[in-house]
Amino acid sequence: MPQTPPFSGGSQSFGSGVGVYNKNLYQNQSVPSKDEGYAGLYYHDNHLVSGSLEALIHHLVPTADYYPDRTYIFTFLLSSRLFIRPHELMARVCQLSTENQRLGDPQRLGDPQRLGDPQRLGDPQADMTRSRKIAPKILQLLTEWTETFPYDFRDERMMRSLKELTQRLGSGDEVYRKAVGQLSQGLMRRLTVLGQYEEALVKISAAAAERLASLKAKPHHQGAASSSAGHRDLLSICNDPFTVAQQLTHIELERLSYIGPEEFVQAFVQKDPLDNDKSCFSDHKKASNLDAYVDWFNRLSFMVATEICVPVKKKHRARVMEFYIDVARECFNIGNFNSLMAIISGMNMSPVSRLKKTWAKVKTAKFDILEHQMDPSSNFYNYRTSLRGATQRSLTANSSREKIVIPFFSLLIKDLYFLNEGCTSRLQSGLVNFEKFWELAKQVSEFMTWKKVECPFEKDRRILQHLLTAPVFSEDGKALCLASYESEGPENNMEKDRWKSLRSSLLSGV
Incomplete structure (x- = not known):
């Protein structure tokens, strides 16, 4: 019988770049299997490609x-x-x-057809x-x-x-x-554990919202000074970058572990507008754990930006910047690329990047190296090279510490999205293009290996609680931008107008 291939073989790796496809994914160059009577299955070089x-x-x-x-x-x-x-x-x-x-x-x-034949x-x-x-x-x-x-x-x-x-x-x-x-x-x-996890996420979200509302309820007439007085940043809880990177890795691996492989595919499924069965695809949580993980990335990015912009003193802001750069570097060394990219994204937000006086106090050489590693040019070539290195280390690892591979998740989703969109699911003959699904499964299977790694680091409840529930300015960017202007005043007329508009809307409660 023609054999189904292991994922290490099969079609070409997709990791070299989005948009680089195996040409066979588009073509039905298959032939029927002759050594088995599988009606409707087609093979090429002993490899199931369509049916x-x-x-x-x-x-x-x-x-x-x-x-x-x-x-x-x-x-x-x-x-x-x-x-x-x-x-x-x-x-x-x-x-x-x-x-x-x-x-x-x-x-x-x-x-x-003969399944129902009484003979x-x-x-x-x-x-x-x-x-x-x-x-x-x-x-x-x-x-x-x-x-x-x-x-x-x-x-x-x-x-x-x-x-x-x-x-x-x-x-x-x-x-x-x-x-x-x-x-x-x-x-x-397994379903009970999933339910408990989802309940925990709801509680964490509620706690974070409550702390943010409490911070915003403080008097605004003192501007950033008021916010700073009521805002405790991560650096005040732990000044060891490696320990913080370990706690970030705890959160990443826990949230990864609850993402079902089917969520990557269900995120692409579109409900048929002619389908009147509202209880079918619209009722299940198609990709809720995947969405929660993306939300975590966004939260971490905005937390970094918030904790940099809020402090009144320039010296303190510079210390926070350097601290997060060191945390990002430790994340890179661990193999936690998702937290690394979230931190870089937070530091590149406009409310942070405009703080020129603060940046002047920061030694940026380490940050420049990290940005180079996550440079999006050439389809994230540098990152993909580092990811392959981490994956290889994981395969030969003797300890849980060396097995950790946490991919830059948004790019992983993007890769799978382009694979799904760029390759037809059905061939012109109407057959299912199974070569595409071998490649899709190959990539998701690699993710499945990464998400099963047990985190070897000890938990620090205080740090975890801060990472998950600390007040974060993120909804519309207004509070974050205002904090930035309060820390370093507007430099031109456009920024002055923006600042006045933000203060006006904040005071009026808009």
Whole structure:
């Protein structure tokens, strides 16, 4: 049988740059497999490259003498949601699994039409033997689905189908009943942990909003002096850049760990405007954990900018700047590229970059090196080189510390977005372009490896609480810009007009 390739092989890496595609992703240069009768599946150089959706679904479902390759399972479950909703796929898997147990393996013969043919019914003893061969394989498929894509099962329709199928599998044998129980318990445990995480995010967000409201409620007639008096920055809590970088890494790895691989694909799914079933794609949280992670990046960027702009004294602002530069450098050394980029982004915001008198007091050589590493030119060539180095270090690491790879997340999403948009999901023949999905799965699989790393650093609750809940000026940029002007006055008429407008709107409560 033609084999599904491991992710290390397959199509070319996408990491060399957005817009560099494997030309085969666009073309159906495939030929039908001749050594198996897989109707609707097409191979090129022993590599599955396209197929009809129905054939790909059949290829997913185990039979008495067949179990799909794990890379295929991951790739299809990840990408199929571009064509079929997970609960619809689950219903189809349940149907085929039941028919395979009852009727043997007709789809291995490439004839789905004969699945319902009563002439294929065998004797009860043969059916029982076949069922016992297939049952553990179906359970294994369901286990892989629930472990890798547990968020799919927050849908009641998914749980209903899963329950029906597992009850049927567990009805005839004590061993299967035990396995079904373990599967269900593991899934419920993962969903419970997810629910607790989401509740914690809501509480953290509420605490941050409350602290910001408290800061803004202070009298404004003293301008930045008032804000500074009520604002405690990170430097006053911890002056060790390495310790702060460790705590940032704690937050990054925790939030990464809750992002489901399917969220990368579901972020691209567009609801059909002709679809009146409002409970289908519009009801589930398509990419809520992915969105929460992006929100974290934005929060960190604005926190850096806020803590630089608020202090009244130029010397203090310069110290905060140098401190965050050192934190960013430690993040780079750890392999935490997301926090690194968030800090650089915060320091490059206009309210910070305009503080020329403050920048004059800062030794910027280290910052210049970091900016060079994250330079966006040539499609972030320098960063991608550093990322490859960190990835290689991770592969040969002997300690958790060396395994840490936290990518610049916005760029990862951008890469996947361009892969999805730049390569057709269906070929002109109407077949699913599976080569595209091998590449998509390859990149998401690498992310899955990164997110499983356990953070080796000790937690510091005080630092974590500050990072997650400290007041941050971010909603519309007005408060941040005003703090910047209060710290270093306007330099030209345009800035003076802007300053007056900001003070006026702030005093009037606009």
